[in-house]
Amino acid sequence: MSLLFEVAKTSEGGGRRAELTLPHGVVQTPVFMPVGTAATVKAVEQGVLERIGTVARTPMSQKRDMGHPDSGPAMSGTGAEIILANTYHLYLRPGHELIARLGGVHRFMSWDRPMLTDSGGFQVFSLAKLRKISAEGVEFRSHIDGSKHFFSPEHSMAVQIALGADVMMVFDECVETPASWERTRDSMGLTHAWAERSKQYWVEHRGEVPWGEGSGLRAQGPEGETGEVGWRKLSGPWGLGPGPSSSHQALFGIVQGGMYADLRRESAQRLMEMDLPGYAIGGLAVGEAREVTREMIALTLEQLPKDKPRYVMGVGYPDEIEEYARMGVDMMDCVLPTRAGRHGLLFIREDPKDRRSAVVRLNIKKLDNAEDQRPIDEGCACMVCQRYTRAYLRHLFASGEPLGATLNSVHNLAFYLETMERVRGDLGPARTAGVGGSG
Numbered sequence: 001m002s003l004l005f006e007v008a009k010t011s012e013g014g015g016r017r018a019e020l021t022l023p024h025g026v027v028q029t030p031v032f033m034p035v036g037t038a039a040t041v042k043a044v045e046q047g048v049l050e051r052i053g054t055v056a057r058t059p060m061s062q063k064r065d066m067g068h069p070d071s072g073p074a075m076s077g078t079g080a081e082i083i084l085a086n087t088y089h090l091y092l093r094p095g096h097e098l099i100a101r102l103g104g105v106h107r108f109m110s111w112d113r114p115m116l117t118d119s120g121g122f123q124v125f126s127l128a129k130l131r132k133i134s135a136e137g138v139e140f141r142s143h144i145d146g147s148k149h150f151f152s153p154e155h156s157m158a159v160q161i162a163l164g165a166d167v168m169m170v171f172d173e174c175v176e177t178p179a180s181w182e183r184t185r186d187s188m189g190l191t192h193a194w195a196e197r198s199k200q201y202w203v204e205h206r207g208e209v210p211w212g213e214g215s216g217l218r219a220q221g222p223e224g225e226t227g228e229v230g231w232r233k234l235s236g237p238w239g240l241g242p243g244p245s246s247s248h249q250a251l252f253g254i255v256q257g258g259m260y261a262d263l264r265r266e267s268a269q270r271l272m273e274m275d276l277p278g279y280a281i282g283g284l285a286v287g288e289a290r291e292v293t294r295e296m297i298a299l300t301l302e303q304l305p306k307d308k309p310r311y312v313m314g315v316g317y318p319d320e321i322e323e324y325a326r327m328g329v330d331m332m333d334c335v336l337p338t339r340a341g342r343h344g345l346l347f348i349r350e351d352p353k354d355r356r357s358a359v360v361r362l363n364i365k366k367l368d369n370a371e372d373q374r375p376i377d378e379g380c381a382c383m384v385c386q387r388y389t390r391a392y393l394r395h396l397f398a399s400g401e402p403l404g405a406t407l408n409s410v411h412n413l414a415f416y417l418e419t420m421e422r423v424r425g426d427l428g429p430a431r432t433a434g435v436g437g438s439g
């Protein structure tokens, strides 16, 4: 078992309210996933990530820790339920083998909720230097020290298995943009061949995950104690809550095809034939017009299976993630909330009382915030808006204080999570009596 995906309801517009059960926990979808590039969501520590949510307008002291397995049915608005880590970065530093020896990335960074790793492909093609691409894989030089490395689909899988996230991604070629139809088609062919090889390696080696059945590093839980979907609740020596036993990682395919509708359809069909646990739509938000992004997502969603999770990689602004979620995208990730936060750009609602009003960007470093006693967003229930003024945040930013980056990032992440919480609320309740998990 690698995942369980239960769709409770699909709206007229295509939006789906579902629950995604992974080895390390249940994720309410549609979901936004904060990006933890180097096993850290920049400037935000894990304990804060777990309670960053904003749904309960109650004092902090009354908030229950919904992440705890015994605190009742999973509820949203209680922190990030799943985060990303980047394979390329962790492979280079500190190294996937070191992380595997320490029990996998969950244990390494003390995060016991679900995680997803990308394949490393995107960074190899965007960050690394002197790439040499062949049918076998990609040779590249590290952007850190210039050292030479080689990534093949098999090697990407081996690295991702060593890291041990709940969901890993097939290794694919990311074509430059804009690219001609012919160039995109050829790249897509390579991507499909690599997806096949990724799947083959995953099937043969998935038991080698640091927390898997075959691993000596797996935490030992009380005998016979099983979770709702047959996964043992572990209480390992490091106290990391529920964990997996007879479960393994899920592998998602990535639909490519650039900005060409026929290639997107073909790519989706080819990947569906591989019958993978989930599907991502890649190669978007790379500079194309937003209408094009939307069109590519819409036509790809039409092709993809209705009973598997669908993930759009690397998007987007808060209004975009809302739009795509309502179209039927289940998972999204983006560095924008934290990156913008570090640059002093904060997302707020035009009318703070109306959480459906337009998204506005507040530039905290502007002088008119210097004596502003209001919170960033008066309608936001996040821990930053409950406590700090714009004046203080401007001072932190202007002084280059690291706390400024942290607080800005926390608010922006809360803003994203709140947006998805509202979308989920509109779509309706998720099935919670999931024993057996059929249908």
Ligand SMILES: [Zn+2]
Residues within 6 Å of the ligand: 376, 377, 380, 381, 382, 383, 384, 385, 386, 411, 412, 414, 415
């Ligand atoms: Zn806030």
